[in-house]
Every structure is written in C-alpha cells, then in structure tokens.
Amino acid sequence: MSELSETLNRRGEAVTRRLDALLAPVKGPRGRVLDAMRYSALSGGKRLRPFLVMESARLFDVDPDHALHCAAAVEMIHCYSLIHDDLPAMDDSDLRRGRATVHKKFDEATAILAGDGLLTEAFAVLAGPRCHPDASIRAELIAGLAQAAGAAGMVGGQMIDIAPGRETLDLAGITTLQALKTGALITFSCEAGAILGRAGAAPRQALGAYARDLGLAFQIVDDLLDHESTPEELGKPTGQDEAAGKATFVGLLGVEGARAKAQDLVQQACAQLAIFAQKAKLLEETAQFVLERKT
C-alpha cells in the first residue's frame, strides 16, 4: 500500500473516531436526530477534505490534534451538504456511499434536521478551545468556513445547480457553479491548515491556488465517473445530470477533452506546491489520486 493510501486510511479512521466522540448518541425522542447525524457522518467516504486540512496543517507544523478537530468540523459541513442535496426537493437521491440516503433511512423531516444539526455543530466544534487555544484563530476559521459554506459558497452553488437556466450553462457558468458548490469547501480545507499554522501570505496564496485547481479537477473527474461508471461502482445514482439535460464538463468538452482538462489542472495544482518542496509530497500525490480515483 502506498504511503498516501496508508495515510488516507489512518487519518480517515481518526476523523471517524473524533466525529463519533463529538456526536455522542442521546436517549429519548431527541436521540433520533443524533442517530441520523451519526448515520451520515460515520458512514465512511474518502474523507478527502479532512485529509486536506490535516496535510495542509502539517506543512506548518500545526498540533495534529488541533488539525483533526478542525477536520472533523469540515467533514460535518460536507455531510450536511450531502444530506440536504439528496432530499426529494433537491436531487432526490436514494443512494449515497452505497447505503440508503438519510431521508430514505429515516424520513424527510429528520433528514432536514440532521443536516441543520451537523451544519450548526461544525461551528460549535470550531468555537471551542480544543480547536485552537487562540480565539482569534478560531474566529478566523469560523469566518472562513461560513464564507465557504454559505450563499457565497456551497449554498450559492447548489442554488445555481437547481435554478432555471441550469441546462444551458456554458463552460464559464459550470466552472463558477462548481467553484462554489464543491470548490469552496475544498479550498477552505487547505486554507484551514494555513490559518491554524499562522502561515504568511505567500504559502497561503500557493495553497489556495493548489486547492482551487484541485477542486475543479475533482469535479471534472466526478462528471467523468458519473458518465462512465455504474451505480454499484460509485455507491450512488449515476447519469442523473445527463438524464436531466444538465450541462456538464463531459457534455461540453467531451470525454477526452474533460480528461485532458483535469490532467492539466492537476499538473498546475502540483506546480503551485513548489515553495513547500518535499514537505508537500503527499499533497502532490493527492492531486494524482483525485485524477485516478474510481469512486
């Protein structure tokens, strides 16, 4: 097993343990929403965003426990967004990570509340001293995460994704949509390491540029996988965007064009890491992993 996959697995398990501790089950009728939050947050997944938080933090010798805590908050935001995006009123998906989506396993109202609960809890996690002893660092993380998650980020991206005119977006339109819907949280994940490490302007900018290229490459590969894989391989429905007549990177660039674009972006992303030299080796390999992943 490569160093990257070993590190991905090890950190993924650490994030799951931290989420398990942060989202302790409770008895009584209120317990149902915690059960749904745990069902989503402890269901695995690649844990790519937490990995990016932790690996970016490592560049600046951040206390790994602080980075892990922040990584758990970022994963809560990711999970909330999946729960709400899967709802019948949104993408109406029954399958996620190979299991029933939260509204299928529980019900729609519980899924809405579980998403709300995870979104809220993410900010509670970042606000507490275990995240970082310096409150100004915590406030900067919260401001950054709220920006990435809100109407100027993920919420705005999802709005564009379901608003009238979605079918006929051009390449610039799709790129903006994805920069908000998936790019913003991937970018924040890398920025979080820099914030925790009180990094200077130059490394911050380099990491931000890496993350933006990586996020777009990630989404293009998502479109490719959606086009070429089966629901069994991906653990979620495939071809929904195409069936709905929505513009995608594959639709606009073709399979070969999309793959070439993703390759270019990954190369460009890795070039941004030059100032970190050997220390950024795993971030480089992560970009390659994003390109070659099969799920």
Added chain:
Amino acid sequence: MSELSETLNRRGEAVTRRLDALLAPVKGPRGRVLDAMRYSALSGGKRLRPFLVMESARLFDVDPDHALHCAAAVEMIHCYSLIHDDLPAMDDSDLRRGRATVHKKFDEATAILAGDGLLTEAFAVLAGPRCHPDASIRAELIAGLAQAAGAAGMVGGQMIDIAPGRETLDLAGITTLQALKTGALITFSCEAGAILGRAGAAPRQALGAYARDLGLAFQIVDDLLDHESTPEELGKPTGQDEAAGKATFVGLLGVEGARAKAQDLVQQACAQLAIFAQKAKLLEETAQFVLERKT
C-alpha cells in the same frame, strides 16, 4: 405610545436595516437564494429576540452597534428555523407573518437553501470583528449560539415536536420540548448581552433565569393564542397542534390554568431582575408584553 413599544419599534427598524445591509442582493441565478433569505429576514415580525440581545447588552453598557450586530445574527437563526419548520415535511404551513411562507413564495428547494444560508450567515456575522473587537468574546458568542441552535437546542426541540410519541407528552415532556425549541434561543438572546458585556456570574445567572421563565411564558401564551385566535389575527394557521392531537399547555392545563401558569412565570421572571434595579425596567415590561400580546 409607551416607552417599551417605542423602543421595540425603533430597534426593530434598526435590526431590519442591519439585516438588509448584511444580506445584500446579488445578480444571476445565485441571487434567488439571497432573495428568499431577504424575503424571510426582512418581513418584520416582533423582533423580540434582537430586542432582548440589545436590552440585555444595555445593562452592561455594551456598545450598541456591537449589540445590534449580534442581534441581527440571532434574528437570522430565528428566521432560518421558521423557514425549515414551515416546510411540507415539517409543519407544512402556507402562511407566516401574514404572507406566503418561503416554500410557497419560492419553492421547497429554495426554502431549504435559504434556511441553510441564514443559519450559516449568522455565524459569519458573529465571527467578524464588527461584532466585537475581542475574538474571545466572538468565539464565546458562537459557541453559545451553536449550542442554542443545534441538536441540544432548537434542532433537538423540533425533533421531539415531530417524533413519534409527541401526542402523548406530559407536562414535563412539553416543557422540555419548548425549552429546547423556543426557550434556548430566547435564553441565548439574554446571555449574549452578558457575554458582550463581560458580565460576572451573578448577573449572568439572573439574566439566564429571567430568560428561561420568559421563554416558557412566551410558549404558553403561544398555545393560548393558537387556541383562541383566528389565522387572520395571527398571520399564520391556528389550531394545527390541537387538530393533530398534539399535547399542548392549554390541553394539559386548560385555558385558565395555562393563563395562570404564564402569569406566575412572568412574575417570577421579573423577580430575577431585582439585582439590576431600575436599569431592567424595560425587560420587566417586556415580560408583561409577552403575557398580554395579541399576536
């Protein structure tokens, strides 16, 4: 017009202006979610929670602009909770503050996103330096608001309200439900003033006790109004809990019993304010207002 109603009106208008500035409209397809957020946040209402933030802050001579900023964040949380509670999968309400609910005016997906957007933006507002120059104060506000809004507060209360067994809750069960669903944010509103003012333990405890009694009285009066008013008077559907066979304070205590309980709580709430003497006059009058309100 009494000093209280004049102050309520003046501060309500200031909160609306601040929300208008914080939720600036944007062009393009993403603009739709901002429009829905503004439709909810700028639609009026009593602005009771923002008033409590500002009036509690005044006890400790907090900069009114800091209090107003924090008050706007609290109102965003209140509005988000109304949008999501009104959704078809939850209470399925078409009318709120005398107007179509967000999912009726826009659509269900936009309403889910508008709620998510307001919830997220509330934390962005508290994380920024305009809320308070000291980041440790901001982090304490965020931790408190997240606790009040999340699974241990409003989200947990709403879960109990829609979970199986809701119909047969006893008085203790209903009291817990309401302490989470509506009490937690009312209590945080008063605590926020104490946090902004770096208040000591005794005034904090007094304000907290006032807020808990006030919150419960507020909810009992809500049940009374729901029982006795028309939808035209309240600007929202009435009698839904009773029609659904849900236990309510009025159902368990009777009209006279519920009214007597609310009166007791308001008297007790006001007694908690003794240590603030004349400075808490408007908070005392607010408790009376909550008891006598007609909407």
